[in-house]
Amino acid sequence: MNELLRHYADTLESLNAQGLLRLLPSTERKGLLDFSGNDYMALARRPELVEAATKAGHLYGAGATGSRLLSGNTPVHEAFERRIATDKGTEAALIFASGYQANAACIAALLDKSILGAEPIVFADKLNHASMHLGCALAGVRQTRYRHLDLEHLKVLLDKHATESRPKVILSESVFGMDGDQADIAALQDLALSFGALLYIDEAHATGVFGPRGYGLCEAVSLAPSTVVMGTMSKALGVSGGYVACAGIVRDYLINKAGGFIFSTAPSPLTVAAGLKSWELLPSLNAERAALLARAETLRKGLRGLGLDHGASTTHIVPVIFGTPERALSARDALAAQGITTSAVRPPTVPQGTSRLRIGLCATHTDQDIERLLTALGSL
Ligand SMILES: Cc1ncc(COP(=O)(O)O)c(C=O)c1O
Structure with a gap:
């Protein structure tokens, strides 16, 4: 067997021996x-979503045909972004082909050392999703992990680094996808503001389920311009795709610096239209x-x-x-x-x-x- 294939086969055998082999279900x-x-x-199976997708398909085609910066920008992409921003209470929003891509691309861009002038200090909840780790890894930034949901611990770590001039960023999910517990968003934002940190919240599992109209745990919080809220269309919205809701300046920056936005075909008008329809249904x-x-x-x-x-x-x-x-x-x-x-x-x-x-x-x-x-x- 080719040497590389032998390594792959050995890895699979070892995973199997530990009960960790992943197999696709039936x-x-x-x-x-x-x-x-x-x-x-x-x-996911609501007829309104299928109808919205079909209508958008007739208007704009099945595929976006290019990056948003080239041929892939359609009225339905922009309408969805405006709606997300309005309902999240932010100036702007930007959508991505998946939540994984949104996290990897946005976090990598927001932590870019060459732009920030120094490696940021990234305070991350220990149980954050793999895509958030990927964003940090792409930026080549080390994470300072705090105990899961333990804001006392986070404060101790923030205090410890308080006099450092390096930029500070806090990363957390809102509803944690594997544990089903919740972060205190208002307290996280207060901490972030008092230490001059940027706060990045992943609402993948809260969007659709929490909030007065279903727009996530952040809906009840008045968001600061230095808070970035990410979410997915792939969970409660029943479709696929990711978004960030953020200050206008952050959106403009991501359009220019987030590789997963610039160098990737825009999400299909079909999924964007279905996602928007889902979003509109949430308050009901x-x-x-x-x-x-x-x-x-x-x-x-x-x-x-x-x-x-x-x-x-x-x-x-x-x-x-x-x-x-x-x-x-x-x-x-x-x-x-x-x-x-x-x-x-x-x-x-x-x-x-x-x-x-x-x-x-x-x-x-x-x-x-x-x-x-x-x-x-x-x-x-
Ligand atoms: C917390 C969290 N963030 C991001 C993602 C990625 O989202 P998507 O499935 O839309 O790529 C997931 C997916 O499981 C998730 O659980």
Whole structure:
């Protein structure tokens, strides 16, 4: 075997031996009770989205045909950005082909040492998403990690570096995707402002589910120009794509410096139009949001009754923490045998010793579905 292929094969063997090999799940999902998705508000299959996509396709084509800076800028891209900015309470917004790309491109550009004149000090929650780490790695910047959601610890670290003249940046998710717990956005912004730091918040899992009209945990906070809010269209909006809501100057800077924006074809008008339609539907879904969160509470109560550990979840994302990869995989397989789909999440996605099933609740799940899941978990 070619030497490189041998390295790849050895890696796969080693991952398999540790219970960490990733395999694509079956495409057959009919009739299964599915807790593995991120379509939290059940919007992905709404006919309004398909209609909006079809209409945009007829007007602008199936593909954007180029970067936004070349041929890919359409009225639907600009309309969506205006709407995001209005609803997030920022001056401007910019959309990307995916949330992963948005984080990698924006964080890398915002941390650019050659522009800031020095390596910024980046304070990052320990459990931030891989795409945020990628942005830091692309910028060649070391992260100063604070304990998950521990703002006391963050303050200690900020104090320690207070006299340094290097620029400071704080990175955090708002609802954490693997733990289902929440950051205190107002407190984070207060800290950032008092230390002159830029605050970057990833609302991937909060958009659609939290906020007075469903526009995320940041919706209830008056955002400073030095706060950048990122989110995705791929979770509760049921489509795909990413965005940042930010000051106008930040948008203009990203248009000029974010490689993942400049050198990538604009997202398809089909997905942008469907995303915009989803976004417009969010304010009408308050009852669905309340029911979703109430069901999550029922699930957590049931898990505690079974002696199972749901960590610090307070949202529609509920982990069931088993510890070892083998136990998480075996729980996933046992549930699958009963027609219930969950995701087994293992290191490096989550810390060692916290392998888990990740239960993602969706607005269409019923009390009976939760009961069925609990009964199946109780029989493990
Ligand atoms: C917190 C967080 N940020 C960003 C992303 C990437 O978003 P996308 O799936 O739109 O690429 C994810 C995806 O899982 C995520 O969980």
